[in-house]
Amino acid sequence: MALCRSRSGRTRFAAFTAVVxxxxxxxxxxxxxxxxxxxxxxxxxxxxxxxxxxxxxxxxxxxxxxxxxxxxxxxxxxxxxxxxxxxxxxxxxxxxxxxxxxxxxxxxxxxxxxxxxxxxxIAPHMMDVLVSKDSAIRTPADLAGKKVAVAVLNNIQSLTLNAILDAQGAGRPVYRQILFPQMGPALERDQVDAVHAVEPFDTAIQGELGARVLLDAGSGPALGLxxxxxxxxxxxxxxxxxxxxxxxxxxxxxxxxxxxxxxxxxxxxxxxxxxxxxxxxxxxxxxxxxxxxxxxxxxxxxxxxxxxxxxxxxxxxxxxxx
Structure with missing residues (x-):
């Protein structure tokens, strides 16, 4: 899949999320x-x-x-x-x-x-923390205090991401509840700084919006959980x-x-x-x-x-x- 933010890419992603x-x-x-x-x-x-x-x-x-x-x-x-x-x-x-x-x-x-x-x-990259291609967020430590989308507050997503960040000595983000089909548009509109997406939405957001993987959320203390x-x-x-x-x-x-x-x-x-x-x-x-x-x-x-x-x-x- 092409990693682009073209109008056609946004249209395809919108069609995908609408169907879902x-x-x-x-x-x-x-x-x-x-x-x-x-x-x-x-x-x-x-x-x-x-x-x-x-x-x-x-x-x-x-x-x-x-x-x-x-x-x-x-x-x-x-x-x-x-x-x-x-x-x-x-x-x-x-x-x-x-x-x-x-x-x-x-x-x-x-x-x-x-x-x-x-x-x-949990296996590697079955869920990822994604940021926009041009985001100033470059490392997991940069997530401290930033808005990160999860599907449900206080669930497996925030639990595992907190564990990974804690293990790295990084600060925690602020979580915002956004349904998986709406995460791509929320990221594109800068409503959040990052999204914690699971498959198949993870791959779709990367492919259609050119989002960048900041962190493998299936790594470290999350792996095998x-x-x-x-x-x-x-x-x-x-x-x-x-x-x-x-x-x-x-x-x-x-x-x-x-x-x-x-x-x-x-x-x-x-x-x-x-x-x-x-x-x-x-x-x-x-x-x-x-x-x-x-x-x-x-x-x-x-x-x-x-x-x-x-x-x-x-x-x-x-x-x-x-």
Whole structure:
């Protein structure tokens, strides 16, 4: 992709984000777990990110059907948007749910959380801090006090960026909440000094706006950290244990495919993110763990505790659905 700020480049990026914005409509009523033709119906809310690749692979390769599940996927702009629907039972599972937000909800008693399967762990350049090509910001230390866009405040993005900057002895920025599809335009209009973008938006912003990578946000203390997962409620796992177990098996089988064959993910991405096949070939992918690991989640909990995002030393092991 050409790294330019031409009018045609801005037009292509605007078209890309418009399509994504239209696609990521909020959840509607009607989710549930009724059976249809002998198959259990599940409603899953998901973000159009690389985190959700295993979900779509499981659907398109018949892995859910093999488990007797009929999965209805509803795109959302933020996983937190689907939390009320999850609590009400209108949505059964939230995919690509960033753990930070949901562990906080569990600690506060808002959500009786259960984790069905892991989504992704952080890999190099699966998310980057981007600045405009002509920005005066040249080093991570220059971010101190600057405005940086994140999709949700106090989530995995700010947690990991703070950890990286702390390790480098650099000051922290001021975070501004901006949805992923709107980050490129916000950066171009100088509404923020930098954006913390995840794939596929990361690559799109670089390619269409000529943005420069200031910092690999998948490096240092962030590398390998559990970032997102497939979450539900304890009530769902107790009422529908077979459906919960079947969903987990299907996602883990799809994660195994994603881990062993990145081409499968790159082929899948244009089907649900609206990126082109060319864009998909250049996207940096996360790590797709085949099974959930309480030890990895404890590492995340420790980091959250260090930054004051959790008050208690929460043990994630009991939250992993059996």
């Amino acid at each position: 914005a239209l696609m990521v409509a909020g959840c509607q009523d009607g989710g549930g777990s009724a059976t249809d033709g002998g198959r259990q119906k599940l409603t899953v809310a998901a973000l159009p990110l690389t985190d959700s690749a295993a979900l779509y692979l499981a659907r398109d390769r018949g892995l859910f059907a093999k488990e007797g599940l009929d999965v209805d996927i509803r795109p959302v702009q933020q996983s937190i948007q689907a939390l009320p629907a999850l609590i009400k039972g209108q949505v059964n599972v939230i995919a690509s749910a960033n753990y930070v937000t949901y562990l906080q909800a569990y600690e506060k008693g808002t959500l009786d959380l259960r984790i069905l399967a892991e989504g992704v762990r 559990s970032a997102s997962g497939y979450v539900t409620t304890r009530a769902f796992t107790q009422k529908y244990p077979k459906a919960a177990a079947g969903f987990r098996r299907a996602v883990e089988a799809a994660s195994k495919i994603a881990a062993e064959d990145p081409r499968a993910v790159r082929t899948e991405l244009p089907k649900y993110t609206k990126v082109t096949a060319d864009q998909a070939r250049s996207i940096h992918l996360p790590t797709y763990p085949v099974t959930a690991d309480a030890a990895q989640l404890r590492r995340l909990v420790r980091l959250m505790r260090e930054q004051g995002l959790l008050k208690k030393n929460l043990d994630p092991a009991p939250l992993l659905a059996p």
